[in-house]
Amino acid sequence: MKKLYNDNLSNVPLSQLNDNVDEKLRDVFISPKICKMRRGKRAFEKTDKPVTQYKDVFLTDDTENRRIFLQGETGSGKTTFLAKMALDWCKESHMCSAKGNISHIFADLDVVQGFMFVFHITLKHSVKQFDVNTMIKKQIIDSIYAREDRKKAYILVNEIMKRERCLVLLDGLDEWTGPGDHHNLPTLVVDHSKCVMLFSTRPWTLAVGKIKHSEIGALLQLEGINKPFEFSRILLSRRVSKEDLNIKYAAFKHYIENQKLEKLLSSPMFLSTIVCSYADGIELNGSKCELYILLLESLFKKANLETRRFEQPPFPCFTGTKYIQPNIEHMNRLAELAFNLLFENAKENSLVFSNTELENFALTSGIVSATHNAFTVRSASFYMFIHFSIQEFLAAYHIARNTNLIDGVISVYLNRHKDANRDIAEVFTFMCGLEVVGAERLSSMMNERNALNDDSSCVFCDIIQEGYREAVANGHTNMSPKLSHFYIDMLNMKDLQSIWANNTANALSLCVDNDMETYANDDSASNMKIDLSLCSKLKILTLKGNGILIKGKYPIHVLLLSLPLLFIRYEVHCIFLF
Incomplete structure (x- = not known):
């Protein structure tokens, strides 16, 4: 053993x-x-x-x-x-x-x-x-x-x-x-x-x-x-010469800080992708979609050395790729399989290839692995994607190319599965980076389910925030995902304040915890601005901390009386903007 x-x-x-x-x-x-x-x-x-x-x-x-x-x-x-x-x-x-x-x-x-x-x-x-x-x-x-x-x-x-x-x-x-x-x-x-x-x-x-x-x-x-930069140095030491290591490592740290990639480094999978691509001269901007496209580039290269760039990339993250375009038909069919396996077939089913050429490509590239199926009398293979997140990215890519699936198969899936929002969280994040209009529609359907379930609201708020960040990293700065329950603190305030601005009229609950000892009376990210006069459906309001700016023409108790609130608690020094 x-x-x-x-x-x-x-x-x-x-x-x-x-x-x-x-x-x-x-x-x-x-x-x-x-x-x-x-x-x-x-x-x-x-x-x-x-x-x-x-x-x-x-x-x-x-x-x-x-x-x-x-x-x-x-x-x-x-x-x-x-x-x-x-x-x-x-x-x-x-x-x-x-x-x-x-x-x-x-x-x-x-x-x-x-x-x-x-x-x-x-x-x-x-x-x-x-x-x-x-x-x-x-x-x-x-x-x-x-x-x-x-x-x-x-x-x-x-x-x-x-x-x-x-x-x-x-x-x-x-x-x-x-x-x-x-x-x-x-x-x-x-x-x-x-x-x-x-x-x-x-x-x-x-x-x-x-x-x-x-x-x-x-x-x-x-x-x-625990120590992502130490791990980065270890990986770099395997990719560059000993004489160049210190210079390359210092430049890598500067690159990470400039591109604000620190939050991805705690994941060994993302860290190794970022470090090794950087060692090969490829720099990223914080987008998960770019990371997975980079991964697919490398996998496709194993199966087909032909190179060709997109004249019109289907999505921003495809720009600059050269091994995907020659294999785009294989990618499209694998994406359809990934989608079907995730949304239509039972979770335990393996991939079923009806095309030998596609099967050979999937195995040669390494995007799919095969193991012996010990439960069949005759020798057979059990196929699966090398990583579940690869399957999720490809499923999102298929949805982005076929947005009609959102109102069809995905709608049925959301209604059928109790924990569907959690199950497709990563798919939603990838969608935000690929096709923002479809992602907004999907967020609306997911939010309708979440609005009825307060217990999962905090989790869903995190899902929407991650999706929004991915959209911004891919240049979709005007994305407007739907969200009814807001849980805002110092760490997520910048992102959620932008999402709040587009959901104020339909928000059902708002919890702001800005627990900080000092704050600036300006437009910094540490200040949360709330226009209560626009909150026509707000039922739950919790405000705690400093730097929460309330906008309105009337004293706060008058504003609160005008709202359909069922619960309120506030421990806050408010600044009124008239």
């Missing part, structure tokens, strides 16, 4: 742009930013307790957690962290930086090595299965032993799991679907009660409420990496 892990998990690609160039994980690993979540009355809440040692993962107040969840957004490093844990069990103990300094983060390897066995499972390869024992058989034992030896190994592993303390790492719960019965999680049999399970997942999987709080022994939040 250790040989299997060392063969399959010990190397990681430097960049999503080129899977062929990889490095030993221990040479490029840098400490992840993980914190503990605490159980609140209605939901888990983030704490300021960092997790820097394995004992913090497995123990809470000296009590071992039996079922642990590690949640993080796409590309935050969940898969890498679980791979590191499996390798640490294999005594791959010298995790160090490029400078050769041994890391003190997650250095207590005795905690992981205290388990008799560590079983590393990739859940997207075990869709429709719920029994962890079956997953171990299919993914691990069948990969180690020839057919005639497997039966003995099955029996042995079962006996070990009955008697010994083992760790089961289950990577990608958000990409797993159960058999359709009452199983919302992969499960261990009662007889294996000494085993510990650790799941990695995207946050929405836990947010939808299918997993009970009682099923969560401990919840950890992975927010990327």
Whole structure:
């Protein structure tokens, strides 16, 4: 098993742009930013307790957690962290930086090595299965032993799991679907009660409420990496000469600050794309769409070296590309498949190719991966996009080219699925960067659903804000997404104030928390301007802090009486503008 892990998990690609160039994980690993979540009355809440040692993962107040969840957004490093844990069990103990300094983060390897066995499972390869024992058989034992030896190994592993303390790492719960019965999680049999399970997942999987709080022994939040610029230097050191490293690194930091890309650097996936593209002389402006187009450029190049530029790029982010145009028909058909898989077909279904040429292109380019399907009598392959976010981008691209789908298939999807707004959040963000008119229409439909559900309003407000930022990064500065419930603080005030200006008349609730000790009486981003006379539908108003400017011809109590408010609370020094 250790040989299997060392063969399959010990190397990681430097960049999503080129899977062929990889490095030993221990040479490029840098400490992840993980914190503990605490159980609140209605939901888990983030704490300021960092997790820097394995004992913090497995123990809470000296009590071992039996079922642990590690949640993080796409590309935050969940898969890498679980791979590191499996390798640490294999005594791959010298995790160090490029400078050769041994890391003190997650250095207590005795905690992981205290388990008799560590079983590393990739859940997207075990869709429709719920029994962890079956997953171990299919993914691990069948990969180690020839057919005639497997039966003995099955029996042995079962006996070990009955008697010994083992760790089961289950990577990608958000990409797993159960058999359709009452199983919302992969499960261990009662007889294996000494085993510990650790799941990695995207946050929405836990947010939808299918997993009970009682099923969560401990919840950890992975927010990327602690020292993104240090990681950038490590990656650059693999791409430029030692003599040029200091100059290139200083120039890279200046580039990041000028382009305001800092917020993307906490994600290892985005950071590696930005760093490696920069090392190759390609500079970005903060757009997610540009990042994914860059990624597709590199993938398409693997399948077809022909180059040709667009005379009229279909969307701004396509400008300057040269490998996409010769492959645009393949991209369009893959985008349609991505859309169908996301919005029309069951989540567990794999891609189905009816065209051999498209299948060959998808596999050759690396945009699609294939694994052996162990559940068929005859040899067959199971196809999937290399990353779920790639599928989401291509689905958004297909919608941008066919905006009639918004009032058709997507409308049906929104009405059919309770958590549809969360499910398509990334698709919406990409849409904002590609086709702003369609994105505005989609935001209106999503907002209609959200206006009826106050519990998810804060989350939806974040979704709209992310979409707006993506639109601006792609030159769509006049985008007017729809939003009824506003939750505004110092960090999002600039963006949401612009969105508020176009939604004032239809806003249902407004919560402004400008908790700052000092403020300037000017047009800075720290001041929130509210014209209450235009808020004809406002029912909930909460104002807190300083620098909130109220516009109106009457005293505030007169203005408030004129509104259909059901709830109001304000602790604010107001400045009236007449």
